[in-house]
Amino acid sequence: MNLTRRAFLQAAPFFVRAAAYAASKPDRDGAVQVVLQLAGGNDGLNTVVPYEDDQYARARTTLRLTGNQVHKIGGSLGFHPAMEGMARLFQEGHLAVLQGVGYPNMHRDHNIGMQSWQTARPLAGERTGWLGRVADASQESVPVTFVGQIPPPVAVHSLEAVVPTVHEAKDWTLATPPTMFDTRQPDSLHRLTATAFAGARRTAGVLKVPASYPELAVAQSLRTVAQLVRADLGIRIFMVEQGGVSPGEFDNHANQAVNHAVSLRDLSRSLTAFCDDLAHDRLLDRVVLMTFSEFGRTLTENGRHGTGHGAAAPVFLAGGRVKGGLVGAHPSLKDLDNDALKPHTDFREVYATVLESWLGIPAEPILGARFAPLDVIAS
Amino acid sequence: MAHQPWAPYEPRAGEWNLKEAGHLLRRATFGFTANQLQQALADGPQKTIDRLLAAPGNYAEFEQGVAALTSRESSSQDAAQLWLYRMIHTPYPFHERATLFWRDYFAVDSPKLERASMMEQYLQELRKKALEPQGVKPEAVVKWLIGTTDFSLSSLGGLDSVQLFSTVLRSNAFFSPAAYRQKVKSPLEFALNLATAVDAQLVPAQLHAQLAALGQRLPNANGSRRWLNTFTIVGRSNLAASMLAKVDQFLDRRALLDTLLQNDAPQEVLARLAQLDGRELVQTIADLPEFQLL
Numbered sequence: 001m002n003l004t005r006r007a008f009l010q011a012a013p014f015f016v017r018a019a020a021y022a023a024s025k026p027d028r029d030g031a032v033q034v035v036l037q038l039a040g041g042n043d044g045l046n047t048v049v050p051y052e053d054d055q056y057a058r059a060r061t062t063l064r065l066t067g068n069q070v071h072k073i074g075g076s077l078g079f080h081p082a083m084e085g086m087a088r089l090f091q092e093g094h095l096a097v098l099q100g101v102g103y104p105n106m107h108r109d110h111n112i113g114m115q116s117w118q119t120a121r122p123l124a125g126e127r128t129g130w131l132g133r134v135a136d137a138s139q140e141s142v143p144v145t146f147v148g149q150i151p152p153p154v155a156v157h158s159l160e161a162v163v164p165t166v167h168e169a170k171d172w173t174l175a176t177p178p179t180m181f182d183t184r185q186p187d188s189l190h191r192l193t194a195t196a197f198a199g200a201r202r203t204a205g206v207l208k209v210p211a212s213y214p215e216l217a218v219a220q221s222l223r224t225v226a227q228l229v230r231a232d233l234g235i236r237i238f239m240v241e242q243g244g245v246s247p248g249e250f251d252n253h254a255n256q257a258v259n260h261a262v263s264l265r266d267l268s269r270s271l272t273a274f275c276d277d278l279a280h281d282r283l284l285d286r287v288v289l290m291t292f293s294e295f296g297r298t299l300t301e302n303g304r305h306g307t308g309h310g311a312a313a314p315v316f317l318a319g320g321r322v323k324g325g326l327v328g329a330h331p332s333l334k335d336l337d338n339d340a341l342k343p344h345t346d347f348r349e350v351y352a353t354v355l356e357s358w359l360g361i362p363a364e365p366i367l368g369a370r371f372a373p374l375d376v377i378a379s
Numbered sequence: 380m381a382h383q384p385w386a387p388y389e390p391r392a393g394e395w396n397l398k399e400a401g402h403l404l405r406r407a408t409f410g411f412t413a414n415q416l417q418q419a420l421a422d423g424p425q426k427t428i429d430r431l432l433a434a435p436g437n438y439a440e441f442e443q444g445v446a447a448l449t450s451r452e453s454s455s456q457d458a459a460q461l462w463l464y465r466m467i468h469t470p471y472p473f474h475e476r477a478t479l480f481w482r483d484y485f486a487v488d489s490p491k492l493e494r495a496s497m498m499e500q501y502l503q504e505l506r507k508k509a510l511e512p513q514g515v516k517p518e519a520v521v522k523w524l525i526g527t528t529d530f531s532l533s534s535l536g537g538l539d540s541v542q543l544f545s546t547v548l549r550s551n552a553f554f555s556p557a558a559y560r561q562k563v564k565s566p567l568e569f570a571l572n573l574a575t576a577v578d579a580q581l582v583p584a585q586l587h588a589q590l591a592a593l594g595q596r597l598p599n600a601n602g603s604r605r606w607l608n609t610f611t612i613v614g615r616s617n618l619a620a621s622m623l624a625k626v627d628q629f630l631d632r633r634a635l636l637d638t639l640l641q642n643d644a645p646q647e648v649l650a651r652l653a654q655l656d657g658r659e660l661v662q663t664i665a666d667l668p669e670f671q672l673l
Binding site (some may be wrong): 196 | 508593605608617620666
């Protein structure tokens, strides 16, 4: 493994943390997690559609999708018609659908809801994000990076670490490649500098690798992630986003059918292009992508052909090591909380899964409590 | 020295050199020119510190000019840009450095401060009090100016802020190896050190975004960031390149090496730098690990 994996120990307390990491970490050095935020509150019911459910059919008078329209995935469920690519990933076993994810008493305000998911401490007023805390606790140079065109979300806010915000992979290259650099100096700062410049050179090299992605913001962000993974910079977690700043494009209070289809098609095409690109270079086994949105939508359609802010919704996990398929039961449409689905799986169990089972990072210090990982990633 | 860390530093003949003068100016200003470094070298430490700690004659006029630029309705980002303007142009850099220290020390954050006028008012309060007596822990000042608190601090108890600043800056501890290049420059310090030395023109709005990309989001408090990682090292190099692209004329090699590096780098590095000039020399120095240190 190259120098990017090596520790840059900056302060005594990190030796202690380093020892804790070494003790708990399985051999996951090359594992990469991508966290994809879907801003606005994605309608889980029209994403993973219970097309045979009478309650669904009655409540969604114009937005209802039928069995003839959806991509069937078993269990009387189907993906939205626009999700052709993700349906293929599901059939190939590279996509898991974690159903009924949320947290107790889910908040239905965009900002508070997003803050809850991003801090992993619902309603606690926490100022650091869960990924920012990973960066603060890590001994690695750049464990977390945000890729996108919006200001860095709270999820990557940290106290000590500098979490990069990258617009494109070129940001990680040097405008003026160094004409000289003495790499013989043994101290950590010289090593770090040598590692940084070597990484910038590799990044410049991977910019030339051809790949086919749609001209969509989220697709281009995922392309950047793939490029930075190829450049082997040692980044463990990337955050990307679709939907922009609050309230976000998934917030469909009116005319949902058209708008939601476009958003899901963009998501599906982008995610598929990303997985295909990684698979081409046999990198898909190194990467797990997770989606999240601040809440789902109400079961009942409103008078403007849209839906209101809801609660539980599905989370997708994609990747070569993901145990594909449906995980957990579809939440009941008869036992609702103010017209919204009740969660049965805490989103922090999903976070614990990607942190511990996938990345080998102890989750409890990051999440502030013990959450059991789900059995959704192959060892 | 070990027994008298807070006694005034009185260098023997030849001990007051470029390294020492550069160390003082790096810590007590945001950046310095070749002439300012030579002046400090000629004056010696105590006279230089006297000058750094005293308000120059044109300071009040400068402050009046800046106050006229403050907007009531704009955002905290505008306040940050105004603050950057101050840091770049102030004739009294130690005062502004002390203001920055207090901003980090108190780390007050409030939605009210989102308005430029409120943030500017808050910074003005800090600025007013920055060099006045008030309760501050010696540890905080020592950590700020020296970087380590490994010295006994007992004799610093009971000093007010002004006495503390003065005592610490003038001390044996400040000029000891335990302090020399033992801190990492913040992105702001990196940028202003470089720009001042080569007379690069800085645009506050642009600089504000560039510093944010390197992790320093003014006017937020940025107390204990770990500034250097593999991304920010690349980012610093690119920031230097963008600044240097606008510089038409460079000092000669000797003046650049003195001002930017005080000629203090491993011999093999200095030997290779001796082959370079102008923009290429400055960019290469900006990329050196030694230049990242304060």
